[in-house]
Amino acid sequence: MSLQALIGNFALILFILLIVTGVVWCFDRFTLAPKRRLNAEAILRDFDAKSHPDSGERARLEADLLRQPAWVEYTGSFFPVIALVFILRSFLFEPFKIPSGSMLPTLFVGDFILVNKFTYGIRLPILDKKIISMNEPQRGDVMVFKYPKDPSQNYIKRIVGIPGDLVVYKDKKLTVNGVQSEYEGMPDFLHEGSQLSYSKQLNEKTPALTHRILNDEDRSPAVYMFGEADFPFADQCTYDADGVSCKVPQGHYFMMGDNRDNSQDSRYWGFVPDQNVVGKAFFIWMNFSDIKRIGSFQ
Template identity: 40%
Template sequence: MNPLTDFSFILALMFAITGAIWLLNIIWRLLEKYVTTVSQIGETRRRLKGVVEFSKVFFLLMLIVYAFALQSFRIPSGSMLPTLEIGDFILVNQYQYAIRIPILNKKVIDVNEPDYGDVMVFRFPKDETENYIKRVVGLPGDSVVYENKKISINGQLVAQNVVGDYVIESGPNRKTQTKLLSVSLESGESYQILHDERQNSRTFIF
């Protein structure tokens, strides 16, 4: 995993551990109240008072962050290789582009506009219960051409930085397309997005 996905996994793990400690503290209190024969329970809990208090604060803070600011995802496929590997955990800022009312998901005010290279998580248009992750390659008004694994934006070839070698396994009947798309994006809120692993990737305009 890369540092970002390692960090998000550690946060999720700490969230689970501190929640478990808080729950254990509640159980200890119940035992102290109803089980008089267990004499060492109170002493043990007093020794761990600092850990318990830290766990309470951390658990509540992370609960608020996860509920209203960040959302964690696990990468299920190799579509974003080599940037994101299968099984990586990532944290997504839910308010990167707009402030929304929690739960209702109603936009209140715009904050930022998507830019070239942004990695976005979005709901699949045909099935909103399924999340997709892709990278922004085209902005409103752009003319995007993807041919022979190369991207041109407004007639300019986009340079690609190779970060490493990797192997993609595909089915025996899968055909490789040399020219995938040529599209002009309308002005307004139209964005072209692709996977990093573009040989076997689908593209979306939204």
């Protein structure tokens, strides 16, 4: 693993810190601390035998004798905190920050979200091996996953196709297993920033749920690959001037961003294997630019 990949793998860094601080904490608790206690008791017995009346001096002496070495204090003392963070982050909830606008209008750049790590099953940290199966990812879920072309990066998109589905996205309309989504016009979406712009906003109604999407009317519906598709199971997809059609292989998912014409997703880099699943995004816990965004989302 390269240094850059290691730095990008926060879970691995946290695990290494957990091991290091845990070893120091255990070594101090079960080896060094008992030795300090025995040494302190011997010195204090000698101190008491001399009948010193100053109890404050005795207390200071005892505290000095039992004090942890600096290297233990500044290493092992972090173990309980790191252990708690590791358990919460690995098995329950993990925070992420939205880096791009590919999920507009559902998620904004700068949204801090929480991801449910256990709803799709319990996985071993670092190895990402599922050990307990629970719910399966469903169409319409907003899911965080490891980017298939670079697993050190986390991506977030919406599931539009589950194993066995035939996903067709033609003329900017989504059809899954022969059922086309229904679309309802909404007021244009305003992109705030250095240059104000608008996008066409629609309600996309699928059998799973209704949510908002964006379309860029100036963009062609064609998916430009600039060559042949080079992802696993690429032979399950066909491309033409109207869009793309893909049969989702077993153990994989077809992902798309809600900002349909401004999202690099499964149309371009292929299917997401089950072992790349991180969890289901469900809550915005902070956006420092707009605290009104705090809350759940579809």
